[in-house]
Amino acid sequence: KVNLKINNIPISVREGTTILEAAKMLNFNIPTLCHHPDLSIAGNCRVCVVEVKGSKLLAASCATPVAEGMEVLTNSEKVRTARKHVIELLLSEHNSDCTRCFKNGSCELQELAAEYRIGEYTFMNLLKFKNFRVDRSSPSIMKDDTKCIRCQRCVRTCDELQGIGALTVAYKGDKQQISTFMGKPISEVVCTNCGQCVNRCPTAALVEQTYIEEVWKAINNPEKFVVVQTAPAIRAALGEELGFPPGMRVTGKLVSALKLVGFDSVLDTDFTADLTIVEETAELLGRLKRALVDNETVALPMMTSCSPGWIKFQEHLFPDMLDNLSTCKSPQQMFGALSKTYYARKKGIDPSNMVSVSIMPCTAKKFEAKRPEMRDSGYQDVDYVLTTRELAMMIRQTGIDFMKLSDEHYDSLMGASTGAAVIFGATGGVMEAALRTAWEIVTGTEVPFEKLNITPVRGFGGIKSASLTLTNVKPEYSFLEGVELKVAVAHGLANAKKLVEGIRRGDLQFHFVEVMACPGGCIGGGGQPIPTSSEIRSKRVAAIYAEDMGLAIRKSHDNPEVKLLYKLFLGEPNSHKAHDLLHTHYKP
Numbered sequence: 358k359v360n361l362k363i364n365n366i367p368i369s370v371r372e373g374t375t376i377l378e379a380a381k382m383l384n385f386n387i388p389t390l391c392h393h394p395d396l397s398i399a400g401n402c403r404v405c406v407v408e409v410k411g412s413k414l415l416a417a418s419c420a421t422p423v424a425e426g427m428e429v430l431t432n433s434e435k436v437r438t439a440r441k442h443v444i445e446l447l448l449s450e451h452n453s454d455c456t457r458c459f460k461n462g463s464c465e466l467q468e469l470a471a472e473y474r475i476g477e478y479t480f481m482n483l484l485k486f487k488n489f490r491v492d493r494s495s496p497s498i499m500k501d502d503t504k505c506i507r508c509q510r511c512v513r514t515c516d517e518l519q520g521i522g523a524l525t526v527a528y529k530g531d532k533q534q535i536s537t538f539m540g541k542p543i544s545e546v547v548c549t550n551c552g553q554c555v556n557r558c559p560t561a562a563l564v565e566q567t568y569i570e571e572v573w574k575a576i577n578n579p580e581k582f583v584v585v586q587t588a589p590a591i592r593a594a595l596g597e598e599l600g601f602p603p604g605m606r607v608t609g610k611l612v613s614a615l616k617l618v619g620f621d622s623v624l625d626t627d628f629t630a631d632l633t634i635v636e637e638t639a640e641l642l643g644r645l646k647r648a649l650v651d652n653e654t655v656a657l658p659m660m661t662s663c664s665p666g667w668i669k670f671q672e673h674l675f676p677d678m679l680d681n682l683s684t685c686k687s688p689q690q691m692f693g694a695l696s697k698t699y700y701a702r703k704k705g706i707d708p709s710n711m712v713s714v715s716i717m718p719c720t721a722k723k724f725e726a727k728r729p730e731m732r733d734s735g736y737q738d739v740d741y742v743l744t745t746r747e748l749a750m751m752i753r754q755t756g757i758d759f760m761k762l763s764d765e766h767y768d769s770l771m772g773a774s775t776g777a778a779v780i781f782g783a784t785g786g787v788m789e790a791a792l793r794t795a796w797e798i799v800t801g802t803e804v805p806f807e808k809l810n811i812t813p814v815r816g817f818g819g820i821k822s823a824s825l826t827l828t829n830v831k832p833e834y835s836f837l838e839g840v841e842l843k844v845a846v847a848h849g850l851a852n853a854k855k856l857v858e859g860i861r862r863g864d865l866q867f868h869f870v871e872v873m874a875c876p877g878g879c880i881g882g883g884g885q886p887i888p889t890s891s892e893i894r895s896k897r898v899a900a901i902y903a904e905d906m907g908l909a910i911r912k913s914h915d916n917p918e919v920k921l922l923y924k925l926f927l928g929e930p931n932s933h934k935a936h937d938l939l940h941t942h943y944k945p
């Protein structure tokens with residue numbers, strides 16, 4: 358233990374604790390900008406400076422470990438003056454047109470400027486001497502260098518969590534800039550559109566491309582029938598934007614709010630998550646049969662294909678392994694294709710008048726919706742994708758007191774779902790849902806885990822693996838008797854990279870692999886409420902598993918509306934029609 362005093366209050370903490378952490382234990386908040394709990398320490402913004410007795414220089418509290426006998430002042434005159442100057446210097450190079458800014462009201466720099474009562478300009482406005490441009494090239498992310506404070510959270514996020522390095526620090530001194538490779542537009546570099554940088558940017562230098570106005574226009578157009586789908590992870594996070602604490606499930610209020618916002622039909626991505634499991638399981642069993650019975654060369658392990666950041670990652674980094682991806686489109690895109698075919702037909706709606714909107718925890722879903730492969734309904738299958746944050750803005754604009762809403766149910770035909778679909782939102786959830794179904798299809802009995810909870814694929818381990826030996830299989834699956842089915846799960850692209858490299862080298866052997874681009878899975882998506890810390894991710898995941906446990910139906914193949922869809926429209930899993938609408942191939 359190390360003994361020190363902070364603001365004259367004694368405290369003992371573990372060796373290696375930073376001054377920032379120790380102060381927090383005493384309930385002293387020190388402001389930070391470059392610091393983020395998910396990332397390595399940078400210590401470059403200097404806003405967290407404190408006075409350490411006996412030292413002439415102020416110390417960056419996020420980067421300074423405590424020492425025996427240290428005496429720290431977190432709010433002395435010297436500290437306050439220095440902090441104020443740091444904020445003023447940042448503002449001297451910052452586009453401070455806050456009233457027009459997307460992050461107005463949720464910007465960390467704005468909050469600090471308010472807290473320190475920054476009034477008149479102390480330093481010259483340097484922004485006018487800079488030749489910054491706004492990069493709108495990506496359908497997912499907008500980069501505005503006039504708002505950048507060069508804290509480098511985005512650079513560390515892209516490198517440390519995602520293993521990509523699409524953003525880097527260019528030039529030095531007053532020319533320093535956060536840049537892509539050679540300053541190219543985001544759409545032309547290795548960006549996966551995951552939006553993890555957006556989720557960690559303290560200002561509006563990186564924000565999602567917003568489609569709120571387009572969606573309002575569609576809602577207000579009487580000619581248009583606007584359907585909306587909500588991703589599994591929304592219900593476990595939206596509440597944080599609208600007054601509830603992290604971990605609060607708001608499924609029923611979410612549906613009520615969407616109806617009040619004005620959507621004509623409120624449906625659920627969870628419905629197509631269940632459908633994905635049925636299609637993907639049929640595909641996996643088909644691949645295994647071709648490999649084991651027909652001795653064909655088949656791309657194994659099969660890899661999940663529902664996370665668009667992960668797909669783009671494979672396209673950029675491992676194009677030789679694209680055949681390993683399941684041909685299933687993501688639930689978002691299956692939903693889009695079915696909304697303008699099956700749903701439109703059953704409801705007597707002209708699909709050319711239908712607008713399909715999705716609410717996603719993900720910025721890459723905006724990119725996915727615009728991919729050329731995603732037009733199998735004859736139209737763009739999903740027209741607009743909004744993040745959890747954008748939906749919260751629309752709900753606030755509607756003037757609804759979200760906390761007081763009553764619970765409502767999703768509309769029918771594409772609104773029923775199971776616990777298996779809900780857990781898609783957490784890392785390991787797709788794998789767990791698939792195993793619940795695959796085991797039962799092959800053996801006719803429930804997967805042998807207590808209460809269906811396949812715990813080895815749960816949790817926040819970067820790469821998880823599990824194996825199940827198939828026994829007492831049905832006669833038509835005799836080729837699987839005694840086979841040890843090996844699966845792996847990775848979340849966050851840095852982990853995915855390690856896993857895929859191991860598979861490619863032949864060191865790791867699996868039959869089926871789940872990858873989600875974002876840390877924690879979709880509950881930690883780039884479009885989720887800010888902040889998204891590891892503590893908050895844990896609470897959202899707990900909410901998701903609680904929702905699963907509370908549902909009467911917890912296996913995808915038991916979803917009654919999925920069964921009806923096959924009966925009325927698709928025929929059987931992996932049928933021609935299913936392939937036409939619900940599957941695709943990503944080409945190098």
Ligand code: HC0
Binds near residue numbers: 627633717787
């Ligand atoms: Fe996900 Fe999805 S689970 S990617 O994480 O598969 O974004 O929530 O909507 O599509 O269902 C995100 C979340 C989805 C899709 C589903 C999958």
